[in-house]
Amino acid sequence: MKLWAGRFQKETDTLVNDFNSSISFDARLYKEDIAGSMAHAAMLGKTGIIEAHEAEKIIDGLKAILADVEADQVEFSMENEDIHMNIESLLTQRIGQTGKRLHTARSRNDQVAVDFRLYVKKEIPVIIGMIQDLEEVLVKKAQANLHTVMPGYTHLQRAQPTTFAHYMMAYANMLKRDITRLEDCLERMDECPLGAGALATSTYPVDRFQTAAALGFRCPTDNSMDSVSDRDFAIEFLSACSILMMHLSRFSEEIILWCSWEFKYVELDDAYSTGSSIMPQKKNPDVAELVRGKTGRVYGSLITLLTVMKGLPLAYNKDMQEDKEPVFDAIDTVELCIPVFAAMLDTLTVKEKNMRAAASGGFINATDCADYLVKKGMPFREAYMIVGKLVNFCIKAGETLDTLPLKDFKAVSPIFEEDVYQALELNTCVNGRQVYGGPSAESVQQQIDHIKDFLAQRKKG
Template sequence: MKLWAGRFQKETDTLVNDFNSSIGFDARMYKEDIAGSIAHAAMLGKTGIIEEHEAEKIIEGLQAILADIKAGQVEFSLENEDIHMNIETMLTQRIGDTGKRLHTARSRNDQVAVDFRLFVKKEIPVIIKQVMGLEEVLIKKAEANLDTVMPGYTHLQRAQPTTFAHYMMAYANMFRRDITRLEDCLERMDECPLGAGALATSTYPVDRFQTAQALGFKKPTDNSMDSVSDRDFAIEFLSACSILMMHLSRFSEEIILWCSWEFKYVDLDDAYSTGSSIMPQKKNPDVAELVRGKTGRVYGSLITLLTLMKGLPLAYNKDMQEDKEPVFDAIDTVELCVPVFSAMLDTLTIKTGNMRAAASGGFINATDCADYLVKKGMPFREAYMIVGKLVNFCIKSGETLDTLPLKDFKAVSAIFDADVYQALELGTCVNGRKVYGGPAKESVLQQIASIKEFLEERK
């Protein structure tokens, strides 16, 4: 018989029972459910709502169930719908009627709310640690490539010279923000909904501060209706995960381009590539492609939960049973993607010569040529027009700004002199950009130091 069966005259139809059941996915919250029940039982005993010896018996029974689940000796029942009712039924079977006292002053509504928060609260530090590991790889790659000149792009067209180190630090800053977003989410969700009951707390003198402290929350939630109907924390978490995956996907796209023969800026390690079943020459960037593809999966989880919640009146509605699977799937996806991406990045080979050769083409030092004229007194717009004419001349004559004879420079402006070649040298172009945040070596070293400090504060 179901724990809630008193009101009903018929057994639940088998089809409805299967449809209604969530044990197939919420069983993974068994640790959180038992932790919440232990905290609740201890509070019931301390406040005198049940006898102390009853609370102790309940806690011992729950601890034994936890040990048996961990040992693989428990089979959950579809008949008992969810993890909450499965554990409570087991408890009553093991310790008798005392087990029926556990649910005093509690509803499955606040029970599932606290389980879900505890689960997400546990997983956020796992993801943060993984992203910090990725940051370490980015630092390593940056420090090894401070002088590796490459083209920077806008519109996927070669634009201005930069370095591979500067490029890596761009992503390092994105992932730093991802970490802080997850930290912010963790801070906001650090409130305990246990004790809210179905929606309006209880007539029993429950101590919500005790249970919140016992479960490691900063404080209880402030409003009982909000406590059981809030899934903001899960939506915010999925939003942070989606942004993280977006950054991974952008980075994956770059690596996919860079390892193609059209770019050949990097070589992927054989251990992080696959081949073709028909084309023996192929070396495919499947890790990067799968990360890019799995990003849509995490986006889907966010949209699922936003859509699920958008029309729900307060307080709890059964629709909210559908909140867990998208969150679980997003967690599994992110925790799968970040480590394998980090390992792929750590093992790739940088083709410094190819990057330098690409940087030598495409007139990416054209801005520096204009700046050369400006520094000698010419207005920027006039300098801009002159360099545009030079580029057009170079294209027609098969030259670059680096190889163009000085007489051709002087033909468009007498200001040009032999020192123009030093000004247009790629190393000069990069290291002259010493502005805070720029690609000059000293600036990139500051960026690396900043990320290192950020990580050190979290160790």
């Protein structure tokens, strides 16, 4: 018989029972459910709502169940619908009538809310740790490539010279924001809904501050209706995960392009590539492609939960049972993607000569040529027009700005002198950009040091 069966005169139809059941996916909350139940039982005993010896018996029974579950000696039942009723039924079977006292002053509504928060609260630091490991790889790659000149792009067209280190630190700063977003999410969700009951708390003198502290929360939630109907923490978490995956997807796209024959800026390690079943020459960037593909899966989780919640009146509705699967799937996906992406990046080979050869073409020093004229007194717009004419001339003549004879420079402006070639040299172009945040070796070293400091602070914390 179901724990809620008192009001009903008929058994639940098998189809409804299967449809209603969530144990197939919420079984992974067993540890959080038992922790919440132990905290609740301890509070019941301390406040005198139940006898102290009953609370102790319940807690001992729950500890034994936890040990058996972790030893794979417990089989959960579809008949008991969810993890909460499965644990409570097991407890009652083992310790008898005392087990039935556990649910005093509690509802499955606040029970699932606290379980779910505890689970997400536990997983956020895991994901943050993985991102930090990826940041370490980016720092290492950047440090080794401070002087590796490559083209920077806009519209996927060669635009201005930069370095591979500068590129790596761009992604390092994206991931830094991902870490702080997850930290913000963790701080906002650090409130305990246990004790809110079904929606209006309880007539028993429950101590919500005790249970909040016992479960490691900063404080209890302020409003009981909001406590059981809120899934903002899960939506915010999925949003942070989606932005994180967007960053990984953008990075994956770059790597996919860079390791193609058309670019050949990097080569992936054999251990992080795959071959073709028919084309023996192929070396495919499957890791990067799968990360790019799995990004849509995490986006889908976010949209699923936003859609589930968009029309729900207060307080709890059964629709909210659909909250956990998308969050679980997003966690599994993110925690699968980050380590393998980090390993792929760590082992790839940077083709420095190919990057520099590409940077030598495409007139990526054209802006520097215009700046050369401006520094000699010419207005920028006039300099811009002159360099545009020079580029057009070079294209027709099969030259670059680096190889164009000085007489051709002087033909468009007498301001040009022999020093123009030094101004147009790629290392000069890169290291002349010493503005804070720029690609010069000095500036990128600052960026590397900032990320190192950021990571060190979190290790201390």
